[in-house]
Amino acid sequence: MKDKLLSKQGWVILLICIISFFINNRVVVPDIMEARNMVTAREMVHDGNWLVPTMNGDLRLEKPPLPTWLTAVAEMISPDNLALQRAMAGFAAILLVAFFYLTAVQVMRNKRYAFISTILLCTCYNIILMGRTASWDIYCHAFMMGAIYFLIRAFAAKACSWKDFTWAGVFMGLSFMSKGPVSFYALLLPFLISYCYIYRPSMKGKWKALAVMIVVCLIVGCWWYAFIYLFHGDAMSYVADKESAAWINRNVRPWYYYWSFFLETGVWAILLLSSLFLPLWSKEDRKRKEYLFPLLWMLSTVVLLSLLPEKKNRYLLPVLMSAAYTMGYLIIVWADRLRSPQASKADKAVYRVNAWLVAVVVAVLPIAGYWFVYRPGYVSLPTLAVLSVLIWGIAACLIRSAVRLQPIKLVGGVLILFLSAECFMLPLLGNVINNPEMKSVSRTRDLEELKDVPFYYNQKDELRIELVYAAGRKIRPLDMAHADSVKSVLPCAILTHGRAEEELPVKLLRSIDTTYIGQYDDNRWAKSSSRYNDKFVYHITLLKKK
Structure with missing residues (x-):
């Protein structure tokens, strides 16, 4: 790459990424998306199911396996190490940020703009969240950002750049192997609409290289699908039908559901709104390609996502890339204009x-913090005092940037706030959002009487995959209404919402020994929260033959 990523700016960006995506990344309890990924990765390592993934013993073909393979590598290095498993997503986030920066340099030829836009991206809440959790979303968009970077280089080159087209195809394929066509629709297509409309790149002499890019993308991205189709065709067809139906019938929202997309930027929501309406008060920016390109990219993304029946806020993640570029343009414009007496x-x-x-x-x-963190007893008064001094110091810098019209220092102040929060405040946040009364199923891993004993749950109940992750083993369904079904798997441990005596046949109870292990609660949220769910509460009982 001709662009020097690891310049002074590059090293600063790397430091920002390390703090944003790796420091204190064990604080929050894994959610359902992470649990699915990490359970599948664990079974890849322990059962050897690398090409045909399973989750809790059942085929898991809903998502392509590349992110899970990377998580499985972490599992091989250090089993059940949540920090390392999440770190794999952090590396993907660094890749995304690196290509985001390089793309800005490539298009705008302005490193200051690229640097400011990158800081804005790294201080968007959703980017931080996805870079700190072991889910799929960050991977597909990170690889697609790489594809976009090489595609821009290929478009901008006067001669045909076979190397750039080939690399673009590789990264597109890796994106497809991470989450199917999601990033093609939500990130690549809006980019192509905007870039081709604004810059109108010449394709003279480049069509063969473009065809090679498509072939490379298909080879890298589709070989696993072809393998599954050949050896598990029926299962793949079932999953394809189920996923297609889900896009139409599940989480259906009205077309205007994403009207508040600007809120996904968090602290920069008002700045993004300001950048949207920049042409209203600044006529000279209405025709500038540096502004229109990211603006059209962002709006195209929102429109395309709004056309889909299924909508979730986390689907707006790709909007943040073009939004950061748009906001970065406004910050640089202000930095230049506000210094002038004619501003x-x-x-x-x-x-x-x-x-x-x-x-x-x-x-x-x-x-x-005093009302919601100190008074409930989550932090001590000295801790609150120290944090308050730090925060008020940052606030003073922000006020100074407001008075002196210094937008670059405004961005710097917010960056310091975020980095400070990630270093010093996240552990305290864990006390606030995590269930202080949690008694996780993970404690059963250390019980000698449950070593090598299979776990089962009542098949009439729904088992949350988070419990499978916490238990560190498969938990299979069992027909507990029939004595013969239970006897055939003895000795075993059963998970039941009620006591075993309430769910097992009386005749069976007379013929087996039962040892009550205890009640376990894997709720992330406290009992006082509306999110508390009884589905996470189980009694565990050890069953043996008499």
């Missing part, structure tokens, strides 16, 4: 609204 009143007013809102919100954080 417009509109620019000054809109900037001050943004800066003062951020500064005020940051300044009141210690007050909110």
Whole structure:
């Protein structure tokens, strides 16, 4: 790559990524998406199911396996190491950020713009969340960002660049192996719409290389699907029908559901709104390609996602890339214009609204911390005092940037706030959001009487995959209404919502020995929360022959 990523800016970005995606990444309890990925990875390692993944003993073909393979590598290095498993997603996030920066340099030829846009991206809540959790989303978009970078290089080259087209095909294939066509639709297609409309790249002499790119993409991205189709065709057809139906029938929302997409940027929501309406007060920006390209890219993404019946907020992740570029443009424009005596009143007013809102919100954080963190007893008074001094110091810097019209320092202040939160406040946040009364099934791993004993749950109940992850073993369904079914698997441990005496036949109980192990609660949320769910509460009983 001609672009020097590891310049001074590159090293700063790397440090930001390390803090954003790796520091204190064990604080939050794994959610259902992570549990699915990590259970599948564990069974790959322990059962050798690398090409035909399973989850809790059943075929798991709903998602392509590349992210799970990477998680399985972490499982091989250090079994059940949550920090390392999440770190694999962190490496994918670093890849995304690196290609995001290089793409900005390639298109805009302005490293300051690329650097500021990258900081804005790294301080968007959703990017931080996806880079700290072992789910699939970050992988497919990271690889697609790489494909977009090489595609731009290929489009911009005067001669046909076979190397760039080939690399674009490789990264597209890796994206397809991460989450199927998701990133093709949500990231690549909007990019192509915007780039081709704004820059109108010449394809003279490049069509053969483009065809090679497509072939490479198909080879890298589709070989696993071909393998599964050949050896598990019926299962693959069933999964394809189920997933297609899900896109139409599951989580269906109205077309305007994503109207609040700007909120996904978190602290930068008002800045993104300001960048959307920039042409209203600044006529000179209406025709600038540097502004129109990311703006059209972002709006195309939102429109295309709105056309799909199934909608979830996390599907807006690819919007953040083009949104960060759009906001980065506005910050650089302000940095240049506000220093001039001829700066417009509109620019000054809109900037001050943004800066003062951020500064005020940051300044009141210690007050909110007193009411919602200190008073319930989550932190001590000295800890709150130290954090308050830190936060108010940052707020003072933000106020100064608002008064002196310094947008670059505004971005820097918010960055320091985020890095400080990730280093010092996340462990305290774990006390707030995690269930203090959790008694996880994971404790059964250390019980000698349950070593090498198979686990079962009542087949009439729904088993949450989070319990399978916590238990560190498969938990298979069992017909507990029939004595013969239970006797055939003895000795075993059973998970039941009620006591075993309430769910097993009386005749069976007379002929076996039962040892009550205890009640376990794997709820992430406290009992006082509306998210508390009885499906995570189980009694565990050891059954043996008399």
